[in-house]
Every structure is written in C-alpha cells, then in structure tokens.
Amino acid sequence: MILIHVSQGAALVWSAEEARQLRERHGLCGTPVGGLARQPRQNGRLGLPLRLLPEEARLAAESGSGVLVRGRAGAEARAEEEEREHRERAQRSHQEQRRLALQEKRSSLQGLAERIRQGRANKRKRISGETGELGPEAGEDDRSAPLKELEELERSFTFPPESCLVQIHTACLGPRNLEVLDWRSASEDWPHPGDPRHALRYSVFKDLRAQGYHLTSAGKFGGDFLVYPGDPMRYHAHYIAICVPYKTDLPLQDTVTAGRLGSNVKKTVLLCSVTEAERIVYTSLRWSGIQ
Amino acid sequence: MGHVEHGKQILYPEEALYLLECGSIQIYYRELPLSIQESYEILLSARTIPLQQYQVYSHLKRLGYVLMRFNPSTICSSYERQLYLDPSRSDTDKHHRKRKRSHSQHGARSKKSHSDRSAEMKNDQSITVGRPQSELGLQDATCKGLEKGAAEPALEPPQNKAGKLQQSDDRPSMEVSGPQAKLERTSSSQPMSGNSVARSPGSPLASSVPVRKPRWDFSQIKFPNVGRDCPQTKLTAPDRTLLPPNILGRASDETAWQEKINQKQEKLSRREQERMRRASRYKTDVNKDRRVRQCVNWKEYKELLRWKRARNKKLPAHLWMDKVEPLLKPGQASSTGELQQQICIMQSAHILDRAPWLQEAPENVKISFDVYQADTVAEFRKTHPGKPFSRMCICSFDGPVPDLRAMKKLAFQSGEVPVVFAVVDSGDISFYTFKEFKLPVDVCH
Numbered sequence: 001m002i003l004i005h006v007s008q009g010a011a012l013v014w015s016a017e018e019a020r021q022l023r024e025r026h027g028l029c030g031t032p033v034g035g036l037a038r039q040p041r042q043n044g045r046l047g048l049p050l051r052l053l054p055e056e057a058r059l060a061a062e063s064g065s066g067v068l069v070r071g072r073a074g075a076e077a078r079a080e081e082e083e084r085e086h087r088e089r090a091q092r093s094h095q096e097q098r099r100l101a102l103q104e105k106r107s108s109l110q111g112l113a114e115r116i117r118q119g120r121a122n123k124r125k126r127i128s129g130e131t132g133e134l135g136p137e138a139g140e141d142d143r144s145a146p147l148k149e150l151e152e153l154e155r156s157f158t159f160p161p162e163s164c165l166v167q168i169h170t171a172c173l174g175p176r177n178l179e180v181l182d183w184r185s186a187s188e189d190w191p192h193p194g195d196p197r198h199a200l201r202y203s204v205f206k207d208l209r210a211q212g213y214h215l216t217s218a219g220k221f222g223g224d225f226l227v228y229p230g231d232p233m234r235y236h237a238h239y240i241a242i243c244v245p246y247k248t249d250l251p252l253q254d255t256v257t258a259g260r261l262g263s264n265v266k267k268t269v270l271l272c273s274v275t276e277a278e279r280i281v282y283t284s285l286r287w288s289g290i291q
Numbered sequence: 292m293g294h295v296e297h298g299k300q301i302l303y304p305e306e307a308l309y310l311l312e313c314g315s316i317q318i319y320y321r322e323l324p325l326s327i328q329e330s331y332e333i334l335l336s337a338r339t340i341p342l343q344q345y346q347v348y349s350h351l352k353r354l355g356y357v358l359m360r361f362n363p364s365t366i367c368s369s370y371e372r373q374l375y376l377d378p379s380r381s382d383t384d385k386h387h388r389k390r391k392r393s394h395s396q397h398g399a400r401s402k403k404s405h406s407d408r409s410a411e412m413k414n415d416q417s418i419t420v421g422r423p424q425s426e427l428g429l430q431d432a433t434c435k436g437l438e439k440g441a442a443e444p445a446l447e448p449p450q451n452k453a454g455k456l457q458q459s460d461d462r463p464s465m466e467v468s469g470p471q472a473k474l475e476r477t478s479s480s481q482p483m484s485g486n487s488v489a490r491s492p493g494s495p496l497a498s499s500v501p502v503r504k505p506r507w508d509f510s511q512i513k514f515p516n517v518g519r520d521c522p523q524t525k526l527t528a529p530d531r532t533l534l535p536p537n538i539l540g541r542a543s544d545e546t547a548w549q550e551k552i553n554q555k556q557e558k559l560s561r562r563e564q565e566r567m568r569r570a571s572r573y574k575t576d577v578n579k580d581r582r583v584r585q586c587v588n589w590k591e592y593k594e595l596l597r598w599k600r601a602r603n604k605k606l607p608a609h610l611w612m613d614k615v616e617p618l619l620k621p622g623q624a625s626s627t628g629e630l631q632q633q634i635c636i637m638q639s640a641h642i643l644d645r646a647p648w649l650q651e652a653p654e655n656v657k658i659s660f661d662v663y664q665a666d667t668v669a670e671f672r673k674t675h676p677g678k679p680f681s682r683m684c685i686c687s688f689d690g691p692v693p694d695l696r697a698m699k700k701l702a703f704q705s706g707e708v709p710v711v712f713a714v715v716d717s718g719d720i721s722f723y724t725f726k727e728f729k730l731p732v733d734v735c736h
Contacts, residue, residue: 005328005332007331007332007335007336007342008336008337008341008342010342010717012331014328030718031717031718031719032718033346033718034312034327035309035312035313035349035353037314040312040313040314040353041313041353042353043350043353043354048327049328049331051717051718053717071329071332082323083322083323086322086323086324166317166324168311168314168317168324168326168327169326169327169328170326170327170328171326171327171328172326172328172329173326188337197689217716217717217718217719219688219714219716219717219719219721220716220719220721
C-alpha cells in the first residue's frame with residue numbers, strides 16, 4: 001500500500017521504493033521536487049519527494065494501490081525513550097566513527113613511516129652539519145624502531161563529537177500517527193473532489209492511461225498533459241492534451257494558438273472532451289497544406 | 292540568509308528547509324532531529340508558506356540568486372529618492388558588528404512560532420544605536436515598525452501603520468514609552484494612528500502588510516466658491532485627512548462676512564476714467580449681444596463661439612455637419628509631427644498611470660520575494676541590499692491570469708523593479724514578465 005501524503009492539494013510520495021513502484025508498475029511518473037542528496041545545488045536533476053498530479057494520486061487511490069494520508073496535526077508527545085534512543089544511537093555512531101578514524105590514521109602513518117624517518121634523518125644531518133657537532137638524537141637513528149607517533153596514537157588522537165558525520169533522513173523513520181483521507185470527499189488538504197475541471201481532467205487521464213500512455217504535466221506547452229508512448233525518460237511526447245468541456249465554444253484564436261504551439265514543438269495537439277454519455281472524444285490538430 | 296532578532300540568528304522556514312536539503316544544517320524539534328519529510332510537513336503549511344512558494348524559492352536558490360522576503364515598506368518612489376528620503380541613505384547603525392558565532396552544537400534552531408510572524412517586520416535599518424528593540428517586551432516583533440521607521444519623516448506613514456494598529460490594541464501609551472523615537476515624531480504619529488484606523492476600515496486590524504496611502508486626487512477635492520456670482524455661504528467642514536494633524540476644521544456660515552465685502556465703490560483716477568471713456572467708444576461689451584445673453588452656461592457660450600467661427604469660415608457641410616467629423620481643420624497643424632500627434636487616437640500609456648489612485652482591493656497575487664544577483668557588482672549586503680534584480684510573484688496555472696488592475700498594483704508596489712511571475716505547475720516552473728515597450732514614431736519633429 002503506497003502512502004501518498006497530501007498537503008494543501010499537493011500529493012507527495014516520500015519513499016524511494018514506493019516512487020519506483022508507482023513508475024514501473026502503475027505508469028504514474030510524477031515529478032521530483034526536492035533537492036538531490038548528493039548534488040543539492042543544481043536544478044537539472046531533483047530528488048525526493050515525488051510530487052504527483054492530483055489525477056495520478058486519485059487514480060492510485062481509486063485502484064486501491066495507494067492511500068491518501070496526512071500527518072496528524074497536534075502535539076506529538078515525543079516519548080522519553082525516543083530521546084534516549086537517539087542519544088544512544090548518536091553515541092554508538094560516534095564511537096564507531098572514532099574507531100574507524102583511528103584505524104585510518106594508523107594505517108596512513110604506517111604507510112608514510114619510512115618517508116617520515118628519512119625526512120627526520122636528513123634534518124638531523126643538516127642541523128649537525130651546521131653546528132658541527134653531533135646532536136643528542138644521533139643514537140636514535142635506528143631504522144627498525146617504530147615512530148613515536150604510532151605509539152602515542154591511541155593517547156593523542158582526538159575525535160570530538162562535532163566532527164561526526166550525521167545522517168539527515170529524507171523519509172521519516174519509525175511509526176507515525178497518520179490519518180487516512182477519503183479521496184472522494186473534499187477537505188482542506190485535498191480540495192479536488194467536486195471540482196468539474198478536475199473531474200474532466202481525471203476522466204481524460206484515466207482513459208489515456210488505460211490505453212498505455214504515460215502522462216505528465218504540460219503547463220509549459222500550454223496544455224493539460226503531455227502524452228508519451230512509453231516512459232518519459234525514453235521517449236519524446238507525442239501529444240499535448242488540452243481538456244475542454246464538451247460543446248463549449250472555443251475561440252478561434254485559442255485554436256490557432258494551440259495549433260501553432262504544437263507545430264513549433266513537433267507535437268500534435270489533442271482536444272479532449274467527455275460527452276454526456278461518459279465517452280471520451282479526441283480531436284487532433286495538425287498543420288497541413290492547402291489541400 | 293537568516294537575520295538577527297533579539298540577539299539570536301533566526302531563519303525563515305524556506306531558508307531552513309533549503310539549508311536542510313543542502314545538508315548544511317540539522318533541524319531539531321523537542322530535542323530530536325527532524326527528517327526532511329517531517330520538516331516539510333511542519334515548516335510548509337497553510338499558516339507559513341505554501342509548497343509552491345518553497346519550490347520557486349529553492350529553484351532560484353539553487354541557481355545562485357539571493358532571495359529575501361518582500362517588505363513593502365522599504366519601497367520608496369523615485370520622487371522620494373530624489374529628495375534623499377529613501378531609507379537606505381539614513382545613517383546605518385554604526386554598531387552593526389558581525390555577530391559572534393554561538394557555540395551551540397547543532398546549528399540554527401528553527402523557531403516555529405516566530406517564523407510566520409517575523410516575516411512581516413523585516414526592516415533591518417535601525418536608527419537607534421545598537422540597543423536591542425526587545426526592551427518593550429511585546430511578544431510579537433511588530434514593535435519594530437515604530438522604532439525602526441524613525442528615520443522616515445512624517446510624510447511616510449505606511450510602514451508604521453501596521454505596527455501602530457497592533458500597538459494601539461496592546462498599549463495605548465506606546466508612544467511615550469518608546470525611548471528612542473524622537474519627540475516630534477511621536478506626537479505626529481499619534482493622530483496618524485487614529486487616522487489610519489479610520490481610513491482603512493476594510494483592512495483587518497491584524498493586517499501585516501502596510502498599504503500605501505494614495506496621493507491626493509485634486510479632481511475629487513472641492514474648493515468652495517465664494518465669488519460674487521455664486522456665493523456659497525454655508526461652508527462645510529473640510530475632510531480631516533486634508534489638514535495638518537494638529538489643526539481642526541469646522542463648518543461655518545459666512546453670510547455675515549459676505550455682506551461686508553465689496554461694499555466700497557471703486558474710485559478711479561482721472562487717467563483711468565479717460566481710458567474707460569475711450570474704450571467704450573470702440574469696444575463693445577460682449578454681453579450686449581443678444582445671443583450671448585441667451586447663453587445660460589459656459590457650454591452654450593462655447594457652442595455659440597464655434598457657430599460664429601463656422602459661419603465665417605464656410606466649411607464643407609458634408610464633412611462638418613455630420614455626426615462624424617474630421618479631427619483637424621486645414622491649416623490647424625503647423626508641422627508633420629504636430630499633425631500626427633493631433634490625429635493620434637490612442638495615447639501611449641505607462642503602466643504606472645493612475646496607479647496610486649487604484650482602490651485598495653484584496654488581491655490574489657502578491658509579491659513574495661526580492662531577487663538579487665549575487666555577484667560582486669551587485670554589492671549585496673544584508674543590512675544594505677540595494678535595488679533588487681526583480682521581484683517574484685507566485686501563481687499557478689489553475690488560477691486566473693492577473694488582469695490590468697492587478698498588474699498596475701503590483702508594478703506600483705514594486706517601484707522601479709520589474710515584476711516576474713513564477714507559475715508553478717506541479718513541479719515545473721515557468722517565469723513570465725512584462726517589458727516596457729514604446730511604439731516607434733515615424734517623424735520626429
């Protein structure tokens with residue numbers, strides 16, 4: 001059961017597994033809107049959460065594969081043990097990291113031990129050469145003796161808690177109080193039911209999805225949906241779907257605008273309507289010659 | 292990003308969320324760190340900012356711009372800037388030092404209660420020297436409006452209105468207790484606050500966005516006519532907003548006074564009498580003409596003049612006697628440029644025409660952010676940001692396209708900075724703006 005978190009009309013999916021499921025099994029692509037964890041300061045590829053169109057969320061809820069939820073507002077009394085657990089976890093993480101850092105430091109020192117000794121020997125020679133007498137450390141020029149640092153490493157190594165790596169979780173761990181919303185009734189966080197425009201768009205969406213197309217939002221192209229023959233990552237869109245109510249007058253300029261736009265971006269414009277008999281009808285606009 | 296308030300560094304919700312997504316901070320709530328999902332749910336809600344606004348914010352931040360929340364009170368018109376009245380020129384606080392880093396372990400603690408309310412009072416210029424403003428003890432940060440606005444003279448009421456509206460609820464003796472405010476400023480601000488409550492009945496008392504007082508519209512202000520032809524003896528009290536603050540106006544009946552003026556006969560000197568006699572021989576009184584006497588008002592007199600002129604000129608009847616007549620008479624224009632100007636039906640308009648007189652109506656679209664380019668040329672400083680690159684309004688494809696009235700209001704609110712519309716469509720953002728354009732004139736005479 002895929003959890004779809006709704007807030008003020010926006011539907012978000014926070015789990016990577018669920019987002020993948022939606023895309024691969026149900027053909028609902030959505031758009032990632034969060035920052036990508038490894039490369040947060042770029043706009044080319046964004047990361048979780050995945051924002052779904054209202055029609056996608058409704059389709060998921062209607063088909064039973066997803067459920068609309070909302071975090072229950074209200075003071076969640078964080079139990080004492082959660083804090084304790086968190087502190088223990090932090091402590092364990094700190095110790096683990098310290099151990100690993102120590103290990104790393106030791107191995108790097110061992111690797112460089114030879115060079116360090118050599119460097120020290122050179123320095124001693126240089127100093128004694130200048131002053132003209134043998135320094136007190138002349139007797140310690142013994143290749144096999146381990147470095148002072150290695151012996152004292154355990155003692156002198158510092159790893160304060162501020163240097164720890166912490167993980168910022170994307171999705172929420174642990175159980176939460178969630179409230180299931182009914183996708184049929186309108187509420188503050190899910191205002192779409194009852195909106196005739198939403199109903200029209202949803203019918204068109206459902207029909208096109210059932211035919212196997214993948215749909216995404218098309219605000220940039222002046223339409224309602226972009227219709228892809230397969231996964232949007234692999235294809236270019238073939239159609240721009242514009243939903244119009246049945247038997248309404250469409251101004252000629254709007255038709256010409258849509259046609260022009262479609263021909264400029266090499267996509268066919270689809271005018272979609274729902275008849276009274278609940279049938280979906282499509283009209284395509286195509287730029288053609290005189291005949 | 293972030294600002295200092297009461298000695299602490301405070302982030303807005305969108306700033307905190309962006310830093311969290313970048314991995315620069317960790318947000319703690321009740322001693323536990325929040326995941327990104329929980330932060331989204333807590334920091335983006337109907338009470339704070341909508342998700343769309345955060346999407347635009349993070350998009351622009353990732354591109355490298357510097358964004359600050361829009362504060363309408365910092366805008367001043369070009370005229371005010373000419374008079375050196377803009378707040379950026381006021382003596383900036385000399386004691387603004389870089390705040391020492393606090394040694395708290397876990398970065399900025401995001402304050403929930405502050406984030407939505409601290410948004411409105413983001414006026415960073417502080418005239419008083421280094422003293423924290425919190426001594427007045429109000430929980431809200433709204434007191435800032437009064438003290439920090441002390442640089443602007445009494446002509447600039449708007450930004451203090453919201454602050455004073457709220458203060459008049461909490462503490463009537465506010466003006467006295469404000470230690471830093473100059474004395475003449477407080478005395479003038481007191482009737483202003485009463486004024487502002489009376490003048491803006493529509494705006495709720497908790498309105499946090501101070502509105503600009505419209506400039507005087509002289510076509511609406513009536514001046515009484517006490518001339519001899521139309522003696523107006525009962526004078527009504529003038530509108531309180533037109534008078535200086537400490538002066539009261541009242542209605543009066545001037546019949547007695549009017550009877551006393553113009554009593555004395557004019558004593559003409561001999562030369563003037565001569566002149567009058569000479570003139571009466573050759574000049575005729577306009578009123579001697581019977582037709583002129585028949586005219587009741589100016590309109591009819593002008594009609595009469597036109598008729599007289601037309602009678603002399605003998606213009607072709609088929610052109611001039613019809614309902615539709617030419618715009619110009621032959622010989623009326625002296626040059627091609629003047630001719631073109633006279634036959635021009637559509638005048639070029641500027642978007643700020645009559646913008647100050649627009650009714651204060653509530654609107655869907657508001658300016659949300661100032662966008663600054665972060666390069667060395669722009670010289671952005673938190674205390675002295677300078678002129679922004681553009682201002683952002685956020686809307687969505689579901690909502691209506693802003694009409695001319697909304698555009699004018701936004702352009703007026705923004706001053707000389709272009710307004711950009713960021714339209715969010717479930718993940719994609721498109722930016723639209725209007726550019727100034729002048730039709731080319733053929734002949735430049």
